[in-house]
Amino acid sequence: MSILTIIENWDGNFKKTSFESVSYGKHIADKLDSELFVITFGGENINKIKSYGGDKILNIININLEKDSNITIAKGCAELINKHEISTIIMSNTNMGKSIAPLLSSILDAGLITNAIDYPSNYESLTIKCKAFSSKAYAQYQSSFLKNIISIVPNSIGEVNEKEGQGEVIEINSESHIQNNKLTIQSRHKLSGKISLGDANIVVSAGRGLKSSENWNMIEELADILGAGTACSKPVSDMGWRPHSEHVGQTGLAINPELYIAIGISGAIQHLAGVSSSKNIVVINTDPDAPFFKSANYGIVGDAFDVVPKLIEVLKEHKN
């Protein structure tokens, strides 16, 4: 029985989470002394996957992640999983992973463990620690399925690039590539020139304390200097100051960057649900009683319009 990781690319570039999930697959393959397969749908620099431990990289050339429907992609993967007698499948819990994993699980009659944040603690009956209750708790899931899909929370484990890869790349035409007319993708719209929130190591986020959408220039400038993604609180997206895709929190996106900087956000429990797994949290708020300070590593009680420009200046000097 072998291990498989399914990875994603955007316009040919592998997502950061793809390297993380290949590393995760490699960890399991080593533990179980088995081969690591990787399924990719094209992508530039495929050889890079070898250095993360991919032994057999199956490049499905007639399925396109951006144009084909989720069910076509899932069926293409299922075909190879059956052919190569794969027992454990790893994906990243990105929007694509969330769309494909349950379909694949149902097709294969495989167990599905989503929101994994650690390596399995037991392999005989697969046991994994996962996020639950919107980061307010962890749950240990245990599976007695013969086949299992593990979907990992992006950025929760990190990537391990350690070796000269010996793997091989095999080009494959999937037989499952029958045009699925039930669902077609008409167009894709990407927010250009921005760092994807799920991929960002640092996220700069702001809330109602910024008073108006025009005041986001300094937030974007701060994010630029740090190479960070930008996010916002729910009220800000509700008022239309920022797009919904930037909303982090209970009904928005859940993220866990290395550093989360919250500016003018009080830290309501709904907001914390989306960001509390961030490794470091900095809170800048005028109100010393803002609940967010209780969940922060570092805090500045002060006015964003005073502190943020100063922070930008210091960081500029720091960079030089």
Next chain:
Amino acid sequence: MNILVCISSVPDTTSPINFNDDNSNFDTSGITFIINPYDEFCLTKAIFIKEKTGALITVLNIGTQNSDAVLRKALAIGADKAVRINKEPSNSRIVSDLIADYCKKNEFDLIFCGRESIDYNGGKVPGFLAEKLDLPFINGCIGMEINGSTLETKREIDNGYEVCKSSIPTLIAGQKGLVEEKDLKIPSMRGIMTARTKPLEVIEPEIECKEKIEIVHFEKPIGRSECKLINDNEVEKLVDLLTNEAKVI
């Protein structure tokens, strides 16, 4: 048009999360249950469709009688009929199997589920259901237009969205964007009165659970150590701490 909206009853967002029986069970004592917020966006969208073109909205819950309160609320804000399959929703597989079974016996043009429930956050039920019923699956749906029997939907992707086309019936896993927060409905007195006369049907489950995954242990995250406060005149100290202590910039 026949619309099904699947509804979970979940702990209110602000509820304290505690566990009992040696950290193997979620402690529901003192918890207020609400309609899963993602499901509520879907229900509201269904009500908009009903108001515009006419539709019959059925809300379906897999649960015990503890769920009746959220079903009554769904009826009060505009659903026409509520159905509860009397089974503890102990995992995603049994829930999706029971919903699929119900959908095979009743015909629906649109099936809505929330993208995930805010308790276990699994996000599995909609995909399981779509595959079982062989329906087009729009996960993370943030917009939808109906044109006759054609659907144009917007689906969230990482850092953007895509526009999809499918035909009725389609399975929609919705989230905010499908409708906005301000569109959510609060039950009116009249709605609550009318809800009492609407049907709430309870069905006994007819299939067995095939799930082989269980939760064996819960734990709570370790809290952060105390927040280090930095004077607003000494911003350089923050940069220093982030560089040398946290080592993140």
